[in-house]
Amino acid sequence: MNNILEVHNVVKRYSQHTALNNVSINIPKGVIFGLLGPNGAGKTSLIRIINQITGPDEGYVLFDGQKLNPQHIREIGYLPEERGLYKKMKVGEQLLYLAQLKGLSEKQALEKLKEWFIKFDIKTWWTKNVEDLSKGMQQKIQFVATVLHEPQLIILDEPFSGFDPINADLIKNEILELKEKGSTIIFSTHRMESVEELCDHIALINKSQKVLDGEKKEIKERFKTNTYNIQYAGELLTTSDDFEIVRTEKIADNFSSSTIKLNHGTPVNQLIRQIIDQVELRSFGENIPTMNDIFKMVVNETID
Amino acid sequence: MKNILLILRREYLVRIKKKSFWIMTLLMPLLISGFYALLFWGVFSSRELQRVSIIDESGAFTQKFKDSEKVKFEYLKLPLDSAINRLNQKRTDIVALIPANIMEEPKSLKIFTGKGVGFEIQGKIENIIQNEIRNVKLSKAGIDQKVLEDADVDVSSKVVVVSKEGEQKEQNTLASTILGTIAVILMFSTVVGFGMQVMRGVIEEKTNRIIEVIISSVKPFQLMLGKILGVGLVGLTQFGLWITLTFALTTISSSLLPSQQIAKAAQEQMSEMPQKDKDKIAKKVEQTPSDAGKVMQFFNSAKDLNIPLIIGCFLFYFLFGYLFYASVYGAIGSAVDNETDTQQFMFPIMLPLLAGYMIGLMTAGQADNKLLFWASIVPFTAPITMMARLPFGVEPWELILSMSLLVISTFGMVWLAAKIYRVGILMYGKKPTFKEIGKWLFYKG
Numbered sequence: 001m002n003n004i005l006e007v008h009n010v011v012k013r014y015s016q017h018t019a020l021n022n023v024s025i026n027i028p029k030g031v032i033f034g035l036l037g038p039n040g041a042g043k044t045s046l047i048r049i050i051n052q053i054t055g056p057d058e059g060y061v062l063f064d065g066q067k068l069n070p071q072h073i074r075e076i077g078y079l080p081e082e083r084g085l086y087k088k089m090k091v092g093e094q095l096l097y098l099a100q101l102k103g104l105s106e107k108q109a110l111e112k113l114k115e116w117f118i119k120f121d122i123k124t125w126w127t128k129n130v131e132d133l134s135k136g137m138q139q140k141i142q143f144v145a146t147v148l149h150e151p152q153l154i155i156l157d158e159p160f161s162g163f164d165p166i167n168a169d170l171i172k173n174e175i176l177e178l179k180e181k182g183s184t185i186i187f188s189t190h191r192m193e194s195v196e197e198l199c200d201h202i203a204l205i206n207k208s209q210k211v212l213d214g215e216k217k218e219i220k221e222r223f224k225t226n227t228y229n230i231q232y233a234g235e236l237l238t239t240s241d242d243f244e245i246v247r248t249e250k251i252a253d254n255f256s257s258s259t260i261k262l263n264h265g266t267p268v269n270q271l272i273r274q275i276i277d278q279v280e281l282r283s284f285g286e287n288i289p290t291m292n293d294i295f296k297m298v299v300n301e302t303i304d
Numbered sequence: 305m306k307n308i309l310l311i312l313r314r315e316y317l318v319r320i321k322k323k324s325f326w327i328m329t330l331l332m333p334l335l336i337s338g339f340y341a342l343l344f345w346g347v348f349s350s351r352e353l354q355r356v357s358i359i360d361e362s363g364a365f366t367q368k369f370k371d372s373e374k375v376k377f378e379y380l381k382l383p384l385d386s387a388i389n390r391l392n393q394k395r396t397d398i399v400a401l402i403p404a405n406i407m408e409e410p411k412s413l414k415i416f417t418g419k420g421v422g423f424e425i426q427g428k429i430e431n432i433i434q435n436e437i438r439n440v441k442l443s444k445a446g447i448d449q450k451v452l453e454d455a456d457v458d459v460s461s462k463v464v465v466v467s468k469e470g471e472q473k474e475q476n477t478l479a480s481t482i483l484g485t486i487a488v489i490l491m492f493s494t495v496v497g498f499g500m501q502v503m504r505g506v507i508e509e510k511t512n513r514i515i516e517v518i519i520s521s522v523k524p525f526q527l528m529l530g531k532i533l534g535v536g537l538v539g540l541t542q543f544g545l546w547i548t549l550t551f552a553l554t555t556i557s558s559s560l561l562p563s564q565q566i567a568k569a570a571q572e573q574m575s576e577m578p579q580k581d582k583d584k585i586a587k588k589v590e591q592t593p594s595d596a597g598k599v600m601q602f603f604n605s606a607k608d609l610n611i612p613l614i615i616g617c618f619l620f621y622f623l624f625g626y627l628f629y630a631s632v633y634g635a636i637g638s639a640v641d642n643e644t645d646t647q648q649f650m651f652p653i654m655l656p657l658l659a660g661y662m663i664g665l666m667t668a669g670q671a672d673n674k675l676l677f678w679a680s681i682v683p684f685t686a687p688i689t690m691m692a693r694l695p696f697g698v699e700p701w702e703l704i705l706s707m708s709l710l711v712i713s714t715f716g717m718v719w720l721a722a723k724i725y726r727v728g729i730l731m732y733g734k735k736p737t738f739k740e741i742g743k744w745l746f747y748k749g
Contacts, residue, residue: 053520078520080517085512086318102521142517
């Protein structure tokens with residue numbers, strides 16, 4: 001079984017609207033899976049179903065090949081977008097409590113907490129009240145609470161919001177390390193640059209429906225427009241059936257930048273050959289769509 | 305089950321560790337035993353001798369005022385001014401001026417004092433004069449002293465409760481009423497107080513947003529139940545400590561004035577007086593609650609009350625009454641985003657509680673009041689109103705009926721509350737209406 005999680009035809013309705021409409025997603029083991037979508041698309045509903053906070057009205061979810069059941073709760077760690085801890089409770093007690101709710105014994109929880117407190121260098125926080133910590137510190141505590149019980153599946157909802165760049169990097173490295181150790185991470189976010197950086201797979205949900213999913217590389221390939229960016233000295237004129245110039249911008253005297261669309265079936269080398277006959281080529285690059293572009297493209301498409 | 309226990313433990317420990325818990329827990333028994341001690345102190349330690357000067361202008365009361373342990377009388381043949389001078393010089397405490405026409409105008413008696421006069425002494429002086437005037441007037445009407453003494457009878461009664469089995473038991477209505485009233489007040493305030501704690505706890509989790517973390521680990525029902533039981537256990541702990549501490553403190557405070565000494569003091573007071581006055585004192589004992597005999601009688605009859613049964617029932621009704629209302633409070637907490645939004649839901653929940661409270665207080669002492677009877681059967685009001693009836697004795701079948709109805713409806717209420725709670729805790733940003741909450745009851749998991 002290669003998929004840690006399989007969502008099959010899940011439907012979730014609320015009295016006023018349908019939050020998830022026949023959504024199916026497969027999440028392979030050991031990947032960082034980006035769950036993308038605009039606000040209100042249904043991401044949180046899906047996450048809640050995976051967490052067994054609510055159940056689907058139709059369809060089902062398989063966890064490691066088994067139908068989702070309460071035993072799986074301890075195999076999942078969840079960092080909700082809206083962070084929260086008991087403000088008046090001591091950091092150590094709180095983490096022990098949360099770990100025990102996930103099924104760890106007090107002794108196991110203590111051992112694991114010790115490792116994390118050393119790793120994050122936060123030993124002095126143990127007896128502090130949560131309300132006495134800064135927001136960033138609280139976020140760290142919450143991250144520890146999410147992964148402490150070493151779950152197979154970790155669901156992170158906007159994990160970087162509220163972190164400064166240094167701590168964001170720290171968390172990013174932790175996420176990568178968890179992946180190394182074999183955990184699967186579902187990563188729900190609007191921030192496309194972190195998707196670009198971290199995710200192996202993505203699924204895009206819009207208006208309660210899955211509109212796109214697959215391996216990030218493959219999706220980018222799929223969304224390629226076969227365009228290239230070139231910079232050159234001289235003047236480029238279209239004299240070929242092989243390509244057309246989409247846009248040209250003069251950067252300096254006798255120096256321009258153009259976007260070129262290659263007609264289908266023409267090898268790239270042929271394009272270069274034709275260009276260097278006309279101008280002095282300074283740079284050449286394929287125009288690969290960013291996740292940001294793809295996101296906007298797909299979401300706008302489904303709006304129309 | 306393990307999860308419920310974990311949650312229960314947290315809720316319990318968090319509250320037990322609070323300073324306010326210990327302040328409340330220690331303060332209550334101190335207040336109760338302090339009140340108890342004050343009662344004794346008021347009766348037995350105010351033995352300061354009062355010097356009363358009598359200016360008898362009528363001349364009809366010679367030798368009628370007799371000294372007692374608390375009061376020393378002297379007859380002055382001085383004008384009022386010089387008598388008041390003696391008052392200022394602190395050579396006397398009270399000056400009573402009996403005018404010459406006291407027989408015709410009994411209300412013309414005047415009492416002068418430098419620092420105020422105790423109700424007891426005022427009453428004593430008035431009583432002696434009143435009795436004497438009556439004696440004189442009756443003698444004038446031709447009734448001789450012998451008949452008068454004969455006619456001076458004292459009527460007092462004892463209430464005897466007869467059970468169906470023919471068992472007879474003396475009952476003190478006052479002690480039962482006081483106990484019932486205290487129990488009603490205590491039940492009402494603790495059910496509301498601890499219920500509110502549950503509600504605040506739920507709102508705290510919701511506004512903290514920790515709720516989503518918790519319910520990704522446990523079922524909402526487990527969280528709700530764990531919280532309610534945890535807070536309830538805090539309540540039971542507090543009662544346990546109150547009972548223990550109150551018992552300990554009252555034992556200590558009354559051992560400072562051992563009951564033998566109290567009894568002896570009361571006896572001495574009685575034996576000092578001639579037989580005729582004894583009856584009068586006995587009568588006064590009935591009239592003035594601050595008297596030693598009355599207090600003794602009160603505590604003696606309190607001993608006849610079935611205290612273990614009352615405490616047992618109190619704990620039972622607290623537990624289920626609390627569970628019943630705390631689940632409603634919990635459901636309300638889940639439905640709102642902050643405490644100010646709870647206002648609209650407070651009224652319907654306070655209504656039955658207040659009704660029970662008012663019925664309990666107003667009908668306390670009327671053990672067979674029909675309204676009280678029905679209120680003590682209906683689960684909404686039973687936990688509070690039954691407290692008013694318990695000290696008077698409740699038929700077992702009534703108790704069983706009331707308890708079973710309460711237990712059944714508590715389960716029903718917890719079930720309903722859980723349905724609201726489950727949906728409510730995940731709803732943010734809108735003020736729910738009753739209609740909407742009604743819909744939540746029918747949501748599927």
